[in-house]
Amino acid sequence: MSIEDLYDEAARERLVPEPPKRVDAPVRLAFERDRARVVHAAASRRLAAKTQVVGPQTDDFVRNRLTHSLEVAQVARDLARAIGTHPDIAETAALAHDLGHPPFGHNGERALAGLSGDCGGFEGNAQTLRLLTRLESKTFDADGRSVGLNLTRATLDACTKYPWSRTEASGPHGVHADGTPRVVVKFGVYDDDRRVFDWLRTGVDGRRRCLEAQVMDLADDVAYSVHDVEDGIVAGRLDLTRLDRDALWETVRSWYLPGADDATLDAALADLRAMESWPVSAYDGSRRALAAIKNLTSDLVGRFCGSVQQATLAATAGEPPVRHRADLVVPTATEVEIGVLKGIAALYVMQADDRVALMERQRQLVAELVEALWAHGVAGLDPVFVEDWHAALDDAGRRRVVIDQVASLTDASAVARHAALASSGVERRAPRGDRDPG
Template identity: 85%
Template sequence: MSIEDLYDDAARERIVAEPPKRVDAPVRLAFERDRARVVHAAASRRLAAKTQVVGPQTDDFVRNRLTHSLEVAQVARDLARALGTHPDLTETAALAHDMGHPPFGHNGERVLAELSAECGGFEGNAQTLRLLTRLESKTFDADGRSVGLNLTRATLDACTKYPWSRDAATGPHGVHADGTPRVVVKFGVYDDDRPVFDWLRSGVEGRRRCLEAQVMDLADDVAYSVHDVEDGIVAGRLDLTRLDRDALWETVRSWYLPGLDDDALDAALADLRSVASWPEAPYDGSRRSLAAIKNLTSDLIGRFCGSVQEATLAASDGASPVRHRADLVVPSRTEAEIGVLKGIAAHYVMQADDRVSLMQRQRELVSELVEGMWVRGVDALDPVFVDDWQHADDDAARRRVVIDQVASLTDASAIARHHSLVE
């Protein structure tokens, strides 16, 4: 049985049925078509100018949201193939996973969540679903409503990292990079997008994520735990040969692993240091030093994915490794190692004084931009959002249009738009 045979007609169904392509066109399967649509989406291109950890204009080596998404996609595809789930489907979910991020990343997300509290809130993953099923322009239904990229049910389900609404979300925990408590709850659908969410989750009960979404989520964790550390090293912000253990563990626990004591964290760091390519000398900018970091990132990704692959296959009961028939198994030891790496980046890069100051100004800019557009109304909107504003039934719906507009901006275009509207 081929991998395609494991996915039934319901998994390949689209919101709007599409006729077969003309006979002289290249033959592409349903999930291959979905992948192409995400690759060519305008929201994907904008990721190239959106913050990952260090801003896109800071250095030509560090990652932006697009390069991060490409790396997540590679990790997800390789792990999916090893597990026997669909590589194209899983890769598409990885390519799309950050499409909903606003300018300035989680920092911008925080502001938009506060300013949209009365119209349904804001969350990057819920915004991704909105983009894929409404805001991106490709297909319209019989009533003239946009259905976005018209992706298959299985692909949309794989893109749903948090399959629940804001009302069903648990409270936020941990702190932001400036030490203030997190305020954004994690959820995957706004109330006015609930019909398409219910359609894509047809036949699924509860909050269980499909296997492909679980692989995408792990690939995201693996990629940014490793690559954010790499970016921090090259930017001169951290040195893996000189770590302040006590301060580091405080950050790791407050951000990622609140239940682990010093002994468990010491053990995780010792395991990481046992990797043969872990550096013994500080990074010096040479080609050999850069190659050493690349070897480390490769070894760590292989270590984490290999551990998960082994544990997942060992726990398999013979069920097909697709959609809701199987679950990913992440060993606690691997989870701790990933958490320690994320904590290193958080402590030495995200909490740096210069970055905290910059983040404060970014939040002020996004807030002023939203309020400026709200006051100006339709005159401040891009043409693609004008129709949404004109068809909005009330202030809450119009507020959502402004939020959609601001969320679509890149870091640079947000600054430029702010200058034209506010200054």
């Protein structure tokens, strides 16, 4: 039985049925088509100019959201193939997982969440679903409504990292990079996108994520735990040979592993340091040092994915590991080691004083941009959002359009749009969005 045979017609169904392609066109299977649509989406291109950890304009080496997504996709595809689930579905979910991130990454997400409480909140994963099923331009239903890229049910399910609404979400935990308590709750669908969410979750009870979504999530964890450390080393912000143990464990517990004791964390770090490729001298920027860092990142990715592969295959023996028939198994030791690496990046890169100050300025810019667009009405919107503004039934709906507009911007275009609107001096718009361009 091929991997395709494990996915039934319901898994390959699209919200809007599509006619067969021309007979002379290259033959592509449903999930291959999904992958191509995400690759060619406008939101994918914009990821190249959105912050991962350090802003994309600060250094030619550091990762942006696009390069991060490509690396997550590679990890997800390899892991999916190794455990026997569909590599195209897992890869597409990985390519799409950050599409909903606004300018300035999680910092921008935090700002928008605080400005959108009266229109359903903001969360990057919920915004990803909104992009895939509404905001991206590809397909319209019989009523003339956009259904976004019209991806298959299995692919959309795999893209849903948090399959619940804001009202169903658990409270936030941990801290932001400036040390303040987290305020953004994690959820995967806005109330006005519930129709398509209920369709893609047909036949699924509760909050269980499909296996392909679990692969995407693990690949994301592996990629940014390893690559954020690599970026921090090359940027001169951290030295793996000189770690402040007490500060590191405090960060790991407050951010990622609240229940981990010192002995557990000490053992995990000792196991990492025992790797042959773990550095024994400070990074000096030479070609040999760069090669050593690359070997370390490769070994770490292989270490984490290999342990998950073995544990998952042992647990799913005889059961096809697809969709909701199985779960990914992440050994506790692997989870702790990933948490330690994420803690290193958090302590030495994300909590650096210069970055914390920059983040505060970014949040202020996002807040001012939202209010400026709200004051300008349709005059400040890109053409693709003007129709949404006019179709909105109330101010909450129009506020959501403004949030969608800001979330679509890159770091640089957010700065430019803020400057342009701030200099225009338009008076506050009339109620119900009656202000038109010109």
